[in-house]
Amino acid sequence: MWFRNDLRLRDNKALYAAAARAKLGSKKSVIGLFVISEKEWASHDEAPIKIDFWIRNLVVLKRSLEKLHIPLIVKKAATGSQVVELIESTVKGMDVSHVFWNVEYMVDEMRRDAAVLKALTKNPGIYVEQHDDQGVVPPKEMKNKIGEGHTSFESFRSTWNTLVETDPHYLQLLPVPEANPIEAKQLYAEYFNASVPPYHPHSLDMSEIEQLYPAGEDAAHERLRAFIENKIMRYHLTKDSLTEEDDTKLSPYLSNGVLSTRQCVAAARAANNNKIIVGNEGVRTWIKEIIWREFYRHVLVFYPRVCKNRAFKPPTDSIRWSSDDRKFQIWCQGKTGYPIIDAGMRQLNATGYMHSRIRMLVACFLVKDLLISWQKGEKYFMSHLIDGEFSFNNGSWQWCASTGAESQPYFRVFNPVVQSQKFDPVGDYIRHWVPELKGLSDKQVHDPYHAMSAKEFGKLTYPKPIVDHSEARKKFVEEYKRVLVQK
Ligand SMILES: Cc1cc2nc3c(=O)[nH]c(=O)nc-3n(C[C@H](O)[C@H](O)[C@H](O)COP(=O)(O)OP(=O)(O)OC[C@H]3O[C@@H](n4cnc5c(N)ncnc54)[C@H](O)[C@@H]3O)c2cc1C
Incomplete structure (x- = not known):
C-alpha cells in the first residue's frame, strides 16, 4: 500500500x-x-x-x-x-x-x-x-446535462446533494483493515524497528504548533466529534467569526487525509436525522463548505489547465498584472497600512493558518487593489499554509480574482475597511496580530490613517495605506473590462 x-x-x-x-x-x-x-x-x-x-x-x-x-x-x-x-x-x-x-x-x-x-x-x-x-463522490461520476464537467457551483451542489442523499453507498465508511498475521512482526522486523526521519525545517514555535494541531487520526476525530456535538448546529451563525474557538481547523487533517471527507459528511448527516438537503441550517451550511472542496477538485479533473498556472476563464490570462515586487513583499509581510489585511498576513506567517473570511479579503486585496497576479498569491499561500491543497487553493484564488469557474463578479471588490468593520467589529483580531495598533479605539483601529489626526498617526509605527482603495478598484475594473472587450 x-x-x-x-x-x-x-x-x-x-x-x-x-x-x-x-x-x-x-x-x-x-x-x-x-x-x-x-x-x-x-x-x-x-x-x-x-x-x-x-x-x-x-x-x-x-x-x-x-x-x-x-x-x-x-x-x-x-x-x-x-x-x-x-x-x-x-x-x-x-x-x-x-x-x-x-x-x-x-x-x-x-x-x-x-x-x-x-x-x-x-x-x-x-x-x-x-x-x-478523495472526496465523497468521485469527480468523474458527476457530469452536467451535456456530459461535461460542472462549471456552476449551484448545479454541482444540487447534483451532489441528490446523489449523496439518495444513494447510501457514498457515505458507507470502511472500518480499520484486518491485521497481518503475527508472523509479519518477525518477517519485517527491520522496518518495525526503523523510525521516521525527523523534519523541522521551519522557524515557527513547534510547541505551539503541536498544541494547535496534534497529529493523528484520534486527534482529528476528537476535533470532529467536539465540533459536531457542540458547534455544528450554530455553524451558519459562527462561520464568519474570527475568534479562535469558532474555527473547526479541520482543514489540515482533511488535506493530509488523516480524516476523510466522507467521515465528516457522515458525522454531520447523523447529527441531522440522516438528512443532507433539509434540516438544521448549521449542518447544511457546513456540508456546503465541504461541497466546495468537492467542486474545486471536480473542476481540476475536468479542466486540468488550471494545474498549469492558467486561469479557468482563458481571456483573463491576458490581464496586465503589475510587476511591482516591492508591493508584493509589503503584502507578504503584512505592512500594507490596511489593518485587517496585515492582521491576516501576519497570522498566516506566524501560524500557517488564516481564517477563511480573511483569506478572501487578503486575496482580493492583492489581486484587485494591488493588481498583482493571483498566481503569485496562490504560490505564497501554498508555501505557508498548513492546510495548503492545490485544488482548493487554486479554486479559491481564482474565485477571488474573478478568473475561476464559479467566481466573484469582477466588479465586486471588497473594501478592506468596510469588511474589517463588518467582520472584526471591535477590532480584537486586528489588535492581536497588529500589536502596534493595540491602543487604538474600536473606530480608529480599522483605518488609523484616516481616523486619526496626522500628528497622532505619525506617532504610530504603522505604515499609511499602500494604495487608495477606490482608485485601485477603478483600475482593476477597467483592466478587466478591457480583457472582456478583447474576447
Ligand atoms: C484564497 C483562499 C485560499 C484557500 N486555500 C485553501 C487551501 O489551500 N486548503 C484548504 O483546505 N482550504 C483553503 N481555503 C478554504 C478555507 O479558507 C479553509 O478550508 C478554511 O479556512 C479551513 O478552516 P476550517 O477547517 O475551520 O473550515 P470550516 O469552516 O470548518 O469548513 C469545513 C471544511 O470545509 C472546507 N472549506 C471551507 N471553506 C472552503 C472553501 N472556500 N473552499 C474549499 N473548501 C472549503 C474545508 O475543508 C474546511 O475544513 C482557501 C480559501 C481562500 C479564500
Whole structure:
C-alpha cells in the first residue's frame, strides 16, 4: 500500500482493499510504503509547516499500523523521477504481487502515477489497483446535462446533494483493515524497528504548533466529534467569526487525509436525522463548505489547465498584472497600512493558518487593489499554509480574482475597511496580530490613517495605506473590462 495524502487507517479505500487482497496471497501480509520526496514537494510549493504535519502524522500512522502488524517503510527519493525507480525496486525486492494506492488528481501526480503503473505492470505477476478515495463522490461520476464537467457551483451542489442523499453507498465508511498475521512482526522486523526521519525545517514555535494541531487520526476525530456535538448546529451563525474557538481547523487533517471527507459528511448527516438537503441550517451550511472542496477538485479533473498556472476563464490570462515586487513583499509581510489585511498576513506567517473570511479579503486585496497576479498569491499561500491543497487553493484564488469557474463578479471588490468593520467589529483580531495598533479605539483601529489626526498617526509605527482603495478598484475594473472587450 503506497500511502500519500491518505494517512489514516479508517475509511481508507486502497488500504482496506490491500488488506482484503493480502489474505489471498502467500504471505497474507500488507506492507505500507511512504516516499519522502522533498524535491517534488518543493516544486509544488508545499509549506514546511505542512510537511512537518505530514511527517508527524506519519509517525502516528506507523505506530497504529504496527498494532496491526503492518510495517510502514519510509524511503527518501532524491528527485521526482526517482520515486518511480524506488517504488519499482521496493516492490520487486520484497516480492510484492499487488500494489494499491488512492488516486491524486493533479496533473503532475497523475503523470507520476502513470509512470509508476507502467514500470510496475511491465513485470509479469505485478498488479496495480487504484482507488477513488478523495472526496465523497468521485469527480468523474458527476457530469452536467451535456456530459461535461460542472462549471456552476449551484448545479454541482444540487447534483451532489441528490446523489449523496439518495444513494447510501457514498457515505458507507470502511472500518480499520484486518491485521497481518503475527508472523509479519518477525518477517519485517527491520522496518518495525526503523523510525521516521525527523523534519523541522521551519522557524515557527513547534510547541505551539503541536498544541494547535496534534497529529493523528484520534486527534482529528476528537476535533470532529467536539465540533459536531457542540458547534455544528450554530455553524451558519459562527462561520464568519474570527475568534479562535469558532474555527473547526479541520482543514489540515482533511488535506493530509488523516480524516476523510466522507467521515465528516457522515458525522454531520447523523447529527441531522440522516438528512443532507433539509434540516438544521448549521449542518447544511457546513456540508456546503465541504461541497466546495468537492467542486474545486471536480473542476481540476475536468479542466486540468488550471494545474498549469492558467486561469479557468482563458481571456483573463491576458490581464496586465503589475510587476511591482516591492508591493508584493509589503503584502507578504503584512505592512500594507490596511489593518485587517496585515492582521491576516501576519497570522498566516506566524501560524500557517488564516481564517477563511480573511483569506478572501487578503486575496482580493492583492489581486484587485494591488493588481498583482493571483498566481503569485496562490504560490505564497501554498508555501505557508498548513492546510495548503492545490485544488482548493487554486479554486479559491481564482474565485477571488474573478478568473475561476464559479467566481466573484469582477466588479465586486471588497473594501478592506468596510469588511474589517463588518467582520472584526471591535477590532480584537486586528489588535492581536497588529500589536502596534493595540491602543487604538474600536473606530480608529480599522483605518488609523484616516481616523486619526496626522500628528497622532505619525506617532504610530504603522505604515499609511499602500494604495487608495477606490482608485485601485477603478483600475482593476477597467483592466478587466478591457480583457472582456478583447474576447
Ligand atoms: C484564497 C483562499 C485560499 C484557500 N486555500 C485553501 C487551501 O489551500 N486548503 C484548504 O483546505 N482550504 C483553503 N481555503 C478554504 C478555507 O479558507 C479553509 O478550508 C478554511 O479556512 C479551513 O478552516 P476550517 O477547517 O475551520 O473550515 P470550516 O469552516 O470548518 O469548513 C469545513 C471544511 O470545509 C472546507 N472549506 C471551507 N471553506 C472552503 C472553501 N472556500 N473552499 C474549499 N473548501 C472549503 C474545508 O475543508 C474546511 O475544513 C482557501 C480559501 C481562500 C479564500
